[in-house]
Each structure stands twice: as structure tokens, then as C-alpha cells.
Amino acid sequence: MNFREITDIFRDNDNFLILTHKSPDGDTLGTGFALCYFLRDMGKKANVVNSDSFPQRYAFMYEDYQPQEFDPEYVIAVDIADPQLIGSSLAQFQQPGTVDLCIDHHVSNKEFAKLTYVDANASASALIMYQLFKYTGREISDLTAKCLYTGIATDTGCFKYENTTPQAHIACAELMAYNIDFAAVNRKMFDVKSRARLAVEQAVTSKMEYFFGGQCSMIVLTTRMIEECGVDPAEFDGLASIPLQVEGVKIGITVKQRHENVYKISVRTTEDTDASEFCRRFGGGGHIRASGCEIHGDLETVKAKLLEGVRELGFDD
Amino acid sequence: MNFREITDIFRDNDNFLILTHKSPDGDTLGTGFALCYFLRDMGKKANVVNSDSFPQRYAFMYEDYQPQEFDPEYVIAVDIADPQLIGSSLAQFQQPGTVDLCIDHHVSNKEFAKLTYVDANASASALIMYQLFKYTGREISDLTAKCLYTGIATDTGCFKYENTTPQAHIACAELMAYNIDFAAVNRKMFDVKSRARLAVEQAVTSKMEYFFGGQCSMIVLTTRMIEECGVDPAEFDGLASIPLQVEGVKIGITVKQRHENVYKISVRTTEDTDASEFCRRFGGGGHIRASGCEIHGDLETVKAKLLEGVRELGFDD
Numbered sequence A, B: 001m002n003f004r005e006i007t008d009i010f011r012d013n014d015n016f017l018i019l020t021h022k023s024p025d026g027d028t029l030g031t032g033f034a035l036c037y038f039l040r041d042m043g044k045k046a047n048v049v050n051s052d053s054f055p056q057r058y059a060f061m062y063e064d065y066q067p068q069e070f071d072p073e074y075v076i077a078v079d080i081a082d083p084q085l086i087g088s089s090l091a092q093f094q095q096p097g098t099v100d101l102c103i104d105h106h107v108s109n110k111e112f113a114k115l116t117y118v119d120a121n122a123s124a125s126a127l128i129m130y131q132l133f134k135y136t137g138r139e140i141s142d143l144t145a146k147c148l149y150t151g152i153a154t155d156t157g158c159f160k161y162e163n164t165t166p167q168a169h170i171a172c173a174e175l176m177a178y179n180i181d182f183a184a185v186n187r188k189m190f191d192v193k194s195r196a197r198l199a200v201e202q203a204v205t206s207k208m209e210y211f212f213g214g215q216c217s218m219i220v221l222t223t224r225m226i227e228e229c230g231v232d233p234a235e236f237d238g239l240a241s242i243p244l245q246v247e248g249v250k251i252g253i254t255v256k257q258r259h260e261n262v263y264k265i266s267v268r269t270t271e272d273t274d275a276s277e278f279c280r281r282f283g284g285g286g287h288i289r290a291s292g293c294e295i296h297g298d299l300e301t302v303k304a305k306l307l308e309g310v311r312e313l314g315f316d317d
Helices: A003-012 A026-041 A056-062 A088-094 A125-136 A142-155 A166-175 A182-191 A195-205 A223-229 A275-280 A299-312 B003-012 B026-041 B056-062 B088-094 B125-136 B142-155 B166-175 B182-191 B195-205 B223-229 B275-280 B299-312
Strands: A016-019 A046-049 A074-078 A101-104 A115-118 A209-211 A216-221 A251-259 A262-269 A290-296 B016-019 B046-049 B074-078 B101-104 B115-118 B209-211 B216-221 B251-259 B262-269 B290-296
Touching: A003 A101, A003 A115, A003 A125, A016 A026, A026 A046, A026 A056, A026 A074, A026 A125, A026 A142, A056 A142, A056 A182, A101 A125, A125 A142, A125 A166, A142 A166, A142 A182, A166 B166, A195 A216, A195 A223, A195 B195, A216 A223, A216 A299, A223 A251, A251 A299, A262 A275, A262 A299, A275 A290, A290 A299, B003 B101, B003 B115, B003 B125, B016 B026, B026 B046, B026 B056, B026 B074, B026 B125, B026 B142, B056 B142, B056 B182, B101 B125, B125 B142, B125 B166, B142 B166, B142 B182, B195 B216, B195 B223, B216 B223, B216 B299, B223 B251, B251 B299, B262 B275, B262 B299, B275 B290, B290 B299
Parallel strands: A016 A046, A016 A074, A074 A101, A101 A115, A216 A251, B016 B046, B016 B074, B074 B101, B101 B115, B216 B251
Antiparallel strands: A209 A216, A251 A262, A262 A290, B209 B216, B251 B262, B262 B290
């Protein structure tokens, strides 16, 4: 597939339904709403849907959005690598033959749609969408530009992560020509935390433990701690990056209780340590810097197993 | 002054001494070391000096740097807006006529050097230096590129702040063509904290107070708290951004005790509130989003004055 063919699809169809992935993030929503606004500006009808509700923190992308009345004729999935990620409320689109086109940047894309455009070198799906819009030669609105910027900024950790490419920087340099208040977007995406989230971070950080001369750090979240915080469980997402934020730490471990004697382990590492190798010895796996596994047993046993594993990686006191 | 004249200066002189500002940050060091390596690659002698020691967190820019033996013939200050910022250990260069050239991006530059090149639209001094190097047409080394990237990334908060320009993005897109492991640089600059810093943040965040229905937050640092933490006072720098990180907060106030009954106030605000106006009523001032002042009195009186000031800005419960 190429941009020419996608442009023809936009021209030849009407009444587009745009699917974004469940537990939506800035890239799937930024790409989805940008495409929706772009198609509407072409005079087409288009809606964005999600299996979950759109999170309030992304409201600046959809606060003036109104769903349109129509029977969907063409279904486009954005930033969705696997039909599972469409989510249960939209389960009808998990069936083969129900999604017409998928535009995505995940190398793991399962090619579940009738047509698939994947650019695994793109930092974000929003970057592909921006390049596609440029290809068409059509003007885009400030709001469309803001959605695209948000997608690229969030998926690259504000240009901080390894997946940031020169193309991502150049696209955002060009998007800054629109009236988008990128600094306010970044503040909302990267700096602002809810009071509940702050309390949760406080709770886990205050009990962080250090091992092997500070090269390994560990935080533990028991179901009891989660209950005691009395906040939405979503506030506990993404804590796994905390242990690695401490200077000198090479392997940061997050132990999260699922049930009695069942713990979900998230491991993050710096350059020298292979998180995937570490987790494989516990039946898990993942990426070289971010992996996970599940260990059964009481908390003390689980911690002892993990520390023994760290020692076997070559760490000592 | 233009790039042509600076290029002539590089060609016509030898034995360069490069001054960076006291309490050095990523931009002054990135610009300074980049210039030093560039001049050495031209066959010149060059050293970088600072009134303070070079902080360990920037070691990746200078770990293979060795001072050269020579009598300085040409003195260049980088990222230094005011001779005060040269610092007491290099006080001889605070005298008029001792600095030959200053390259800087601060609009407030006092033009204290014999020659001054200021581009106040540049996001960072390192961005000016990059554009200058490009102008010369000379190759730069990977290490020089890494220093320039660090300067631009740190002064823009990793492309997050309002001062980020399209030119900053484009320069970094180009610098990524060098072998610089920008993700490791960003991790070190933006994600990693010392255990002492983490403890300090814990201490102040756990006692954060909220007023006016959560629109105002305040942290207090007494000299006793600072002593009790038992860490290097430098660990207490830059805490003023913490109160504003909480969702819903529009004015974040940091109260730091200097002496008995003397408090330094730092104020940070979001779009709707003028921090400078707020601080002016206490005899201080600054920028619209970041200002400061000093208030005398006991802690309760100081807090009451501040909250009365917030109420007068139009905040209510």
C-alpha cells in the first residue's frame, strides 16, 4: 500500500468510522481525531470511536467534537496492531473482514484489516498521518495539527526516547507553524499529575528498597496498599519507570500483587542489563530494556527469587 | 557581529580560553565544550573553565577532556548574560576589557565583552553554536554533536517549553545523524535523580498544602527541614516546579526559609495567572509564568500574606 492508494480511498468513500485502541493513549487519539477532522474538512462524514471512554486528559483534542449521524461505510483502524486491542465494546470489529484499512507504526502489526499500511520506522502513527496529509497537499486545521503534534510528542516521551527519529523532530518543527500552544500540550501530557497519582507515587517511593550497592531498586504494591490509597486503579499504571529513575540503578523492579501469592513483575534496565533475559528465567519476556513476568509465592519468596536472579546476572554488593 | 566575523576570529587567533557560567547547566557546558572541541579540531589550543567544578552529571561531555598548557590569548564567554555569572573564582574576567567575545541567547545580555553576538530568538546558546559551525562548513565530531544536542535539549526542557523553536527541532534532527545516543543523554538529564534528591522531593511533596479548591498549592522548606534532610543544599534547587505539577493548580508557591523570619518565595503559574503581577505586590518580580520575591515575618504571617495576595488575584473557594 502507498499514500496514493490511501488518498484514493479518502476520495472514493464517505461515512468513515475510525477505530482507536482500547486504553487509549495520545497517539491513537491524536491520529484518530486528526484523521476525523481531515476527512470532515474534505466534506466527508467521519466519527472516532473507542471501546473505552475518551480520557479527560486528552479533552483538548475532542472538546468541540460531535459525533455525526451516519451508517459507517468504510472502517479505518489507527495505531491498532492487533484486533484484541479494539476492545470488548467494539468486539464486532474484531471479526475478520470488518476493518477496511489499518494505519499503524507497530512492527508487530498482525495485518488483520483488509488493507494495511505499516511504517515500523515511524516514531508514531501520528507521524505517518502527518506525512500522508502532506502528500495530499490539502491544508490542515490548527486543531488537526495539534492532534498530530500530541501523537508524536506522547509516543516519543517528548522526543526523549530511542524511537525518536529526525523525521519526528522535523514534523513537529513544521507543525509548530500552526497555532497549537505546544507548551501547554506538553505541560498537560508530561508535567501534570492528579493528586491521587501523586499520593500513589509518594506511597511507593517512600518504601523503595535498594540492593547490590544501589544498582538494583525495588518497589512493591500489594493489593492492600492499592485499597488503602482509595483511588482509581488506573492511577497505578506506569509506575514501573519509577525504580529506574534513581541515580546508579541499573535494574529497577516493580512487584505488583495480583491475588494472594500471585505477583506481576515489571523490570526496567539501563544500557548494560538485559531485562528480557532476566524475565525469561521466570517464564516471562519482552524487550531488552522493559520486560515482565509473573511469579507465584508469598511476597518474601518472590523477592528472594528476584534478588537471586539479579545476583545471577552478575550483580554483587 | 555576524558569523563571518566570528569565523575570522577563530582563524586569526590561537590559545582560546572559554568561560562558562557559574552553577553550570547543560547549555553553558554543552556550548563551551563543543566550542573547545571544535577549535582543537581546527588545530587551535583551547580550554574550558568554570568558577565552580564541572558537575558529575555532565561528565559524559568532558570525561576525556584534558586541559592544555598555554597562556590564554583570546577569551570567549558562552551563555553568560552578566559578568556576575562568571563567578568568584574567575573574578579577574569580571573586569571590563578582559573578555574578548561573548556568544549568548539571553535577551538580558549586558554586552560586557568587547564583542557580543546575541541571538535572543535562539532556544539555547548551543543552537547558535551549531548554526555557527554549520556556517563554517567544517566537519564536527560525534562528541561535539553530543555537547550541542545536550545544550539544546536541556535549555528547552527536552523540547517541552515555550522557548522551543522549529530551528531547535531541526538542529537536533540533524545532530541525530551523529553517533550520540541521545536517548541515554535524555535519560541522564531528565529522568535520573539522586537518592538525596528523591528524599527531598518526598519530604516537600508529602507536606504540600492546597488552597482555593485546589487552584493554589504551596510547599514550605524551612532551614530545619533542609538540615534534617542532611544533603547537599544543591539538592534543593529547582523544587519550585513541583507545586504546579498537580492537576488543577493554577498558582504554585514555594516558600523557602533563608534566615529566621526571612523567606524566599518562588511562584509558578499556568496560562491564566500572572506570576510577575503577583510578586510585584511583595516587591519582587520576574516573568509572567515564573517570578519571585522575599517576605519578612514568621512563617504563618508569610503564608497568610501570600494567600491574601492569591485571593486578591480573584481566586476564591
